[in-house]
Amino acid sequence: MPLKLNSLKQAVAKYQTVLLCLLLIAATAAVYFQVYDFNFINYDDDDYVTANDHIQDGLTLKGIAWAFTTTHAGNWHPLTWMSHMMDVQLFDMNAGSHHFTNLFFHICNTLILFLVFCKMTGSRWKSVFVAALFALHPMHVESVAWVSERKDVLSTFFWMLTMWSYVSYARRPSFYRYVWVMLFFVFGLLSKSMLVTLPCVLLLMDFWPLNRIQFYPPASPGSDHRKPAVIQLILEKIPLFVFAALSSAATFYAQKQGGAVVALESIPLNVRIANSLVAYVRYIEKMVYPINLGVIYPHERMFPWWEISGAGLVLLIITFLSLWALKKYPYFFVGWFWFLGTLVPVIGIIQVGSQSMADRYTYVPYIGLFIVIAWGIPTLMKQWRFARLLPGVGAIAVLSLLTALSWRQAGFWKNSLALFEHTLAVTSDNYTAHNNLGAALYAQGKSDEALSHYQQAVNINPDYGKGHYNLGVLLEQKGDRDGAVRHYTEAIRVNPDSDKSHYNLGVLLEAKGQNEVAVRHYFRAININPAYHQAHNNLGAILLKKGRVNDAIKYFKKALEINPEYEKAHFSIGVAFNKLEQYDQAVKHYQKALEINPDYEQAQNNLCVALFYNGNTKDAMECFKDSLKKNPENLTAKDNYEKALLFFHNNR
Structure with a gap:
């Protein structure tokens, strides 16, 4: 009988986990299913998809090589570029499908977050609350509803897989399991360098909930020797720190090359520190009160002294409380330092861009605060009269409100007009x-x-x-x-x-x-x-005016090497070959220009003239007739046709 009861309990527990996963999927889809009808926006989506030739070619070997070597858009994230290429390969330029890929990764991140915290803590309900807050918080809308933020959801996917692999490794250490940790971590760094803080988060997890850290030597020979000392756990993560350092260097170089890194002369260090303190507190405020959210918050440059002092004091008090509660409430310490630490790369000490803060920067950091809430509130309510009922009722109420707010916030991302009208209204x-x-x-x-x-x-x-x-x-x-x-x-x-x-x-x-x-x-x-083909063509055109025909042809050829379908360069090089009396070459390029653009009147007229001078009088006459048929008011074509006709009759 006890065996049957245990089997029943296990089946119920398994079914409950599956049901909770389905509920997480349904709630997330309810908020974000609308994105299928959304367009690309004119903020970064052009760099990442709509005006990026490398992406629009789909997934090719040439594109993959570009992804690993480019610093385009001020970032080095080859896997992110490749994911956009794959979207184009699969869905062409269907914006809704690109949006759905982001949603797919967001749902995956939510489920893995839930499962990994279940695995670490054994607390299913608290874990699902953390995952639900992650899935449904309005501050996370930006990372999901913005195609260009693929880097957020993709890198976090590998973050979650790294955590999952690390839990398996921590419980049964082996080289094989550690390789999986490193592999997922490297994939994450190749998606976005935000993962540079993950080794530190793994150290926090060692303290809680994995309980791997031993701060002091065993008190007696009979004590537990299985826990490694802190130094061992740090040494264990040296390969991860090395990869993080390399990724940081590559990202800083890319951002410097892209002109994204703001100089100290523009925003001095004291202003950056002030903004960082205020931003931390504003992030906490927006977690509790997520309204008036915009796609960009301009850097204010100046803050009142009381706001800076107040922000610093709030952070010091919470930090002190987390340290004071270290042994009794380890989740408070871990959650708080998760939040503080994971925001460090984007908090503005190294200022990238013109924003003072951004909703998308909270995608991973808020998990720390969600941990504090999920484990802290039941602890605070333990002595209350309805201690078992209140957290559940409160969680449902909070999640329902967040779902409504996120659904509304997501709606502002349907197109550029709606997004920036809203942003101007709230900033x-x-x-x-x-x-x-x-x-x-x-x-x-x-x-x-x-x-x-x-x-x-x-x-x-x-x-x-x-x-x-x-x-x-x-x-x-x-x-x-x-x-x-x-x-x-x-x-x-x-x-x-x-x-x-x-x-x-x-x-x-x-x-x-x-x-x-x-x-x-x-x-x-x-x-x-160097790939600016229009500039090559125009430079050649000026050289042609100066009589430097051969030099001009070099620039026209370069333009056509970059873009063989650029009709203006075909026309320009045709003019150059006309001047050199190489009419067969001129004819070839005029014909190509017309093949690309059949309505190119100048090319049609010049083709007729080149055919005439090349001795193809009959073809030239037909060419003029065709030109006048297209546009009877084309005076140049009419004049040339009459001259050719006269010549033809005089030399019959």
Whole structure:
């Protein structure tokens, strides 16, 4: 009979775990299923997917090589790039499917988090509460609903697998199990360098809940010798720390190359420390009261002394309490230092970007605070009258509220317009949000409204290069060339490595007849971005005007080497070959230009002329007729046709 009872209990326990997993999946899907109808947004999604040629080619050997060698977007995360390539390979540019991949990883992370804490602590209900908070908290919406934050959900997937493997290793140490720990950890670092703090988290787990740490030598020969000393546990993780150091160096180099690292002259160390203290407390506040969430919170640069002092005092008090409770309530110490430690890479001492904080940075750090809540609240309520009932009722109420808030927050990510209108409503002096809202309006053809937001962006921050560049593009389109030149010049002042600003300024200066200055800007654009095929073509066009035909052809060929489907370069090199009287070559390139763009009138006209001079009079006549059939008002084609017709009749 006892055996049957035990078997029944085990079956119920197993069924309960499966049921809780299904509930976690259902609740998470209820919040995020809407993302299938969402679009890409104009903030980083262009760099990561929509305007990235390497990604849009799908998963190729060339793309994989690029992923491991590029510092594009100021990051080194080859597995993240490869995951985006795989999405394109499988789903092409279906935004909903890309979003669903993020959701898939978020659900996996939630389930592994639940199972690994069950495995470590044996407390199923507290573990599921931690996982549910992780799955449903509104601060995590950004990491899930933003395609570009694939790096968050993917790297955390490997974080969770590393934890799972480490628990297995800690209970039955072996080289084989340690290899799995290292493998998952390295995969995580290849997805995002945020995992550099994971070895420290594993040390915290050694203390609680794995209970591996022995602070003092055994008191007597009969004492438990099985627990390793702290130094042994640190030495055990040296390979992980080495990988973390290498990843940190690679990431810092990539961010430096991408211009993302802000210099001390721009944000001094004292301001960074102040922002870090305030940000820690604001993260705690937003965990408890997650409203007014925006995609970017501008760096405030200045804080009142009382806010800095108050933030520092709050952090000191909580830290002191966690140390005081070290032996009796180890989960408090572990959870608090998990939160503090995992935020260190993004807290702003090394400032990357213009934000003071970001919702996405809490994706892993909040797990520490969730641990404190899940284990701490039942402890506090232990002496209360309904101690067994209240935590459960309270958990259901909290999770229901978080589900509603997250569903609402996720809805703001449906497109760029909704996202940045909301961000402007909940933040102030947000020049990035003004710029991106302007870009969203511009994409809808609302150029006057876009212009207003671009102007507000540069008024708030005169050193905002993207705002000046976008103003230049819009003013150029509106015919205000002087205004466009002014803003492209400002964009270059702020960011001398803006290849597009150099190129666009070169185009305008060339149109003004300032060819020498235009050449300098084209050269600069090519130096910054050697694959800038338009700049190669335009540089060749100016050399062609100067009579340097062979030099011009070199640049046209380079443009076509980079982009064989660039019709303007085919046209330009056709003109060059015309000048060299190599008409057969000219004909070939004009025909290619027309194959790419059948409505290219200039190429059609020049093809007819080249055919005529190449002795193909009959083909030339048919070519002129076809050109006039397409556009009877084409005066150049009409004039050339009449001259060719006259020549044809005179020489019959």
